[in-house]
Amino acid sequence: MDYPVSKPIYLVDDDPAVQRGVAALLVAAEYAVTVFDSGDALLACMDELDFQQAIVLADVCMPGIQGLELQARLVAERPGARVIVMTAHGDVPMAVRAMRGGAVDFLEKPFSAREVTTALDRAFAIVPAASPAPVTVSPVCAANYGRLTPREREVLGEMIEGNTSKLIARNLGLSPRTVEVHRQKIMQKMQARSFAELVRMAVDLDLSR
């Protein structure tokens, strides 16, 4: 099996089982994987790494330097570095913080093969810029947001705080069933294929606070 060197991944996670599992998945998907035990380990050999080519896939929750800090250091010292953070499933506030901090995407653990390849391919499609481009909101995205009803905007606000349908229902005085309907409508109108994508749009639209 030959590894296309054009798709290198730097995987940063402290858990050996996760390292082995995710590396196996990435190898099977024909990425070239380099594994780091910690953010410090990656920063230590930063000069030998090529952030123009590679995507960094880093866990947010690690001993030593944490994922978000690593991401901040990389974005500051290697402009254009593309980082995808791995967050705990449902930890939306953390994902939002990562996106605001310059991550190109986030993956919720555990993830499926398709989710990880989709996210990586999208990241590789981004041309590394020498300096971080100002966040531009696509006109389509802004227009889509404009089509949301006030109630849907409220539900979206609650969603990107990471609240479950049940909690949103309680906070807004709705039934959980109604909230589910709103969620589907929002996904449709915003043309989001995944919740992660919706969160990214919300971050771009600067809806999260």
Add this chain to the structure above:
Amino acid sequence: MPDPDIPEIKRASLADDLLEALETPVLILDGNGALLRLNRAGEALTGYTLDEVTGRPIWEFLIADDEIETVRRQFLGCRAGNGPVNNTHFWIARDGRKRLMRCRHTAHRTDAGETGYVLVIATDITDQRVTEEKLTKSRSFLQSIIDASPVAVITINQEGIILSFSRQAEVTFGGKAEDVIGRNINILMPEPDRSRHDGYLGRYLETGEARIIGQARSLNAMRLNGEIFPAVLHVSEFQNGENIFVGFIEDVTDQRAAERQLSETQAQLHHTGRLGAMGEMATTIAHELNQPLTAASSLMGAAQLTLEKNTDERSARAIDLLEDSVSEIRRASDIIRQMRDFVRKRKTAPSLYDINQVVTEASTIALIGAEAEGISVTKNLQPDLPISMIDRIQIQQVVTNLIRNAIDAMTASAERHLTIATGYRDGMIEITVEDTGPGIDGAILPKLFEPFLTTKETGMGIGLSISKSIVDAHQGKLSAINKNTRGCIFTVSLPAGTRNGLSSQ
């Protein structure tokens, strides 16, 4: 009429003997007030002998100057009138001492109707008067104590009728003494005591079985406007011809309110602590379980991708099975997430607070029992600190936790001193808790804030971990250092706010 059985001479001698045997001073004066006779008791009291003063008018030597006129007038009145005259005045003894005497003057007339002599029977009431004065004085002394007492004092008789009502009783019950004296004490109590009080008294008088006398009792009392309030009652009893009961009633409304507030704060802290502990556990478990689930689903994904290179039907079937496995793993992860969210997704309520007040409240609770453990406490709270945008209960939980840790750390130390301080540095408000315990083991220090790490036999090891996540959520910092001398210092740094909100961070 002379008694025929007693000879004349004997009668004179009998009267003489009687006069001399009397312990009461007796004077016999002639119609002009000159002394004819002074008995032995009179000699003893005045210090004069009969021989010295015979024939002298008493106001020349026995009566004080300012009373001479009065006494003389009364003497003349007695001489002229029919009945005996009583009066009270001082006698001046030979040595100059004054005695207060109550004198009964009786004029005896000759057969011709002229005044033969005046008999003066005197009683020394000096001591009695002093006692009366003392009694009056002590009564007013007692009254002034009762009036100054911060506790209401009420006396009742055995029928329950109010006999006295102190000044504080007027304040406590909201009514004037004159309006309640004479009424039944049960007007000052709510039901069911109100209807039963007469029965309580009756039973006590009948059986002598004291249910309330001599012990402090918490109960509800009622003001005259009908307002019911918590009170502590103490009853004493004394005999004064009948049974008199004295009730001391203290209004503990404020005290109860303070106690209630303290226990509410305590309960809130416990609740937050419990939720925080569960949340922290759930977060940790979620993370620990998510890692192997991630590994497993990734491995399955790898297997799927590997199998996709084959085109046979069995491989396609295996890929579907793996797909189903991954979604089951996702379901497991969902359950973990819900469990974590259930306990963690509490809305916090940050607001602007004075850190010193927050620390004072927290330490009041945390220091309960510290003194009994021989711990001395110093508080150095810097005045005029900027206020801070915090969730009060959560920060109190952190402070309480740090103080309890410090107390626990010093149980085996000879020197037990706790210092709680606040200060302001580099735009951050600092709360420090310093102990004189053994300090933190160097091996533990780097992992100090990780969950499930404990040096206590009964600890779960999540207190500091929760504290750290709370402080982190406030954009603050929680740190610990060992002192050069014994002990360690924990510092909580929180961003300072302004009256208008948070200052730029």
